[in-house]
Amino acid sequence: MIIFYLLIISQAQLRFQEEVLIRIQVWGEVRSPGIYSVPTTTNLVEAISFSGGPTSRSDLNRVKLVKALRGKKTDFYNVNDYISGKKRDPPILDSGDLVYIPQTLTSKIADFVRFTGIVAAIAYTIYRITEPE
Secondary structure, eight states: OHHHHHHHHHHHHHHHHHSOEEEEEEEESBSSOEEEEEETTOBHHHHHHHTTOBOTTBOTTSEEEEEGGGTSEEEEEOHHHHHHTSSOOOOBOOTTOEEEEOBOHHHHHHHHHHHHHHHHHHHHHHHHHHOOO
8 A cells, every 4th residue: 555655656756857847937916926937838827826816906907928038028918808718828938938917007096195195294294393383
């Protein structure tokens, strides 16, 4: 029985060692941005999944893909079309490709309003401290 389990484990390790991996980068509004080693058959949607999926602030309508092997050629994709089934066959990634998921316009505006509020509060505090009595 133990030999059978060892045989299964060694076969799985052999299959894993035979699989070729490429390195890609996934940045922006994903849960775990970074550099990933993925199978050579990985497409754009799967790359986003490898990085933990999009955040609530992500804009999947204009995902940027920079193809390293094609002279840093940049294309934009509406990933929602692939997820919903409107489009098929998302682009396959190559080694060195970079995927960037931007923020939605709404979240950018919210960040700006939040920053403006903080600056206004600091300015008011400084004014109150330095105001002559």
